[in-house]
Amino acid sequence: MSQTRPSSDGSHGKWHLLHANVGISAMHMQLMHDNKVVIFDRTDFGPSNISLPGGRCRMDPNDAALKIDCTAHSILYDIITDTYRPLMVQTDTWCSSGAVLPNGTLVQTGGFHDGDNVTRMYTPCSNDICDWVEFPNYLSRRRWYATNQILPDGRIIIIGGRREFSYEFFPHLSPRRRTFHLRFLTQTREGSVENNLYPYVHLLPDGNLFIFANTRSILFDYNQNRVVREFPRIPGGDPRNYPSTGSSVLLPLDENEHRIAPEVLVCGGAPRGAYQQALRRTYARAISTCGRLRITDDQNASWVMETMPIPRVMGDMLLLPTGDVIIINGGQSGTAGWELGRQAATRPVIYRPSIPSDQRFSVMTPSRRPRMYHSAAILLTDGRVLVGGGNPHIYYNFSNVFYPTDLSLETFSPPYLSTQYASIRPVILSVDDTVSPGQSFLLSFSVGEFSAESVLSVRIVAPSFTTHSYSMNQRMVVLRTDEIIDNDKSSYTLSVVGPSSAEIAPPGYYLLFVVHSGIPSSGVWVRIQ
Structure with a gap:
């Protein structure tokens, strides 16, 4: 494994602080095709640090924290001008999900309490007046910690959620049957804490879905509501989904290959029982392994395990333009949840899938800012990685805690952006x-x-x-x-x-x-x- 020391010439990447305070902590992020980023947090923790314009306020008599809230919980960041403006979200987006329609509209689904059955839409515009439009009770089930995946016909499938073992579509197929039971989600639920929340979902070239939950994964035909195939369990026996919270990517699909055999990569997480241990103030070492599964037509698919140079829980995995994978944010011990993570993993790691296995990992320059629970990262147009968020507290908390709430935005420039x-x-x-x-x-x-x-x-x-x-x-x-x-x-x-x-x-x-x-x-x- 390559663990060379960081350098100042950009050969191990560079960090740049964009804004120390954008008003909210970036829990959710989506880059839009007008080079602006929709960012949002949640509405049920009290005021944010940015006001809504024009004296607007959100009225919510059921909000436990603040029934009249004149602060924003969503912003629009312009990556070209490096500016941002507040957006108005009415219902609670905490732990929600999203996908972009073929026309470029962001469809954002679910959340908590008054937001759990809500669908929201944001459509880019050229006059800076566009904002969220909300559709209460559009979802047939409570979608909190669900996963969205765009489909070949332009629809979105919405899978799972806390104590929800089903899926539905946006837009709905018919007014009669809107929800479809997915037994796999019931089978992979492990007690009341180590749930299969935010299952990893990847659309495969044959049109079926790869769905991973905790330790198990299936090939799923959503049109027929049928499990086509179940894959071997990932070795080690430790759950990888929230709150164990590893991450996953579908590696690049190469049209130059005679026959594409898609590969899924799952990395990091927390060992079994880590959540309960963290509640007792014992923080287990995060998982340091990645599993790589090549999906072929035969029945011999098996996980190939590799070891990361840094154990990581709550790490984000992004595909870089080179086809490499960056693993960024998170901690080295503990688990997801309020105050339950420790030892911030400030050094990104780049994984190069196409070179020999003993050379694939490279450790990058560390950030000065820990990004733990409720942080996020996305790829930008120019190849930089936008990083924000980090709030492991029920409310915004900036003092006398291990990891204060972070309202900043920064970028990481991978080595390929070096001037050399x-x-x-x-x-x-x-x-x-x-x-x-x-x-x-x-x-x-x-x-x-x-x-x-x-x-x-x-x-x-x-x-x-x-x-x-x-x-x-x-x-x-x-x-x-x-x-x-x-x-x-x-x-x-x-x-x-x-x-x-x-x-x-x-x-x-x-x-x-x-x-x-x-x-x-x-x-x-x-x-x-």
Whole structure:
């Protein structure tokens, strides 16, 4: 394992503080296609540190903390101008979920108390007056700690929730049957504490869903409400979902392969019983293993285990433009829950899935800010990682605690953004903003130093909805390239083929990157039709 010391030249990444106080703690985050980030917290803990504009207030006679609240619990952060403005959310979004529709609208579902059956929508606009629109009682069941996944037909499936062992769709299939029981969620529930909350859900190229809960995982046909296959339990016997809270990603799908065999990666978490131990002020060492499962047509799929250089619970896992995975935030002992985490894991780790197993992990430069329970991270357009949040307290608490509430936003720049790579960093000059499945399109880019032997790829990334250490809906597809044309003045044109099916890449907005010799361009938005 690589555990080299951090350096000042960016070879182990760099941190940059954007804002020390944006008014709220970033519990949930989603990057939108207008280069703005929707961020929100919860409404039931009292006032935030940012006021609603124009004298607006939220009236909630059932709120236990504050029945008249004139502060915001959601903001919109503009990554281009580095500014933010408050948004108005009426109902409680605590521990909710979300996904982006093909038209670019964020659909946000569930929450706590008055928000548990609510669907909310945010649609980007150009005049800075757009805000949340809420639809009370749209959900048929209480969706608190549920998971969302966009589907090939543009619908969203909403799975699970606290004491909810079912799934439903947005929009609803029919007014008659809106909820479908999922026995797997009942089977994987472990007592009243170590629940299978925020199950890991990944859409696979065959159109089925991979669903992971605690130690078990299935291949699920949601159209027929049928378990197609159950995979072996992840070795070790320790639960990986909330409150044990590891994380998971679907590794990049490569359209250049003759037959795609998707791989799922699950990393970190807390050992069995860690929650009860933490309640007694004994903080168990976090899990240091990752499990990698290659899903093939035969019945021989098995987990391959690897060891991280840093044990981690509550860590966020994000796909980087290079196809590598960054593991960021969280702690080295304890578990998720109020005040139950210890030993902040301030050093990000980058996992490179395509190199030999003993070289895959690299330890990055540490942040000065611990990000524990209720923190979040997302990938930005230029390849940086936006990091925020951290509030392991029932209310905002800034003093006399191990980890004060954090209202800041910062970015981590992975090593590929170092200036030493400027000469080989590609710059996208032009590309069609709409891409049709299976159809060729042209992409022009420039690069200072290029040779025919350079490894070149084009990738699309679906931005994630991130909360509670799980980034829903993120996926990367490596597109097939046909030919490259050498233009004048270090510019080139590529013929690229759009994703082969909606199962590979559901319709919607994606960030497109050109990666040259391991160094990515900034991303540009394309819409998969």
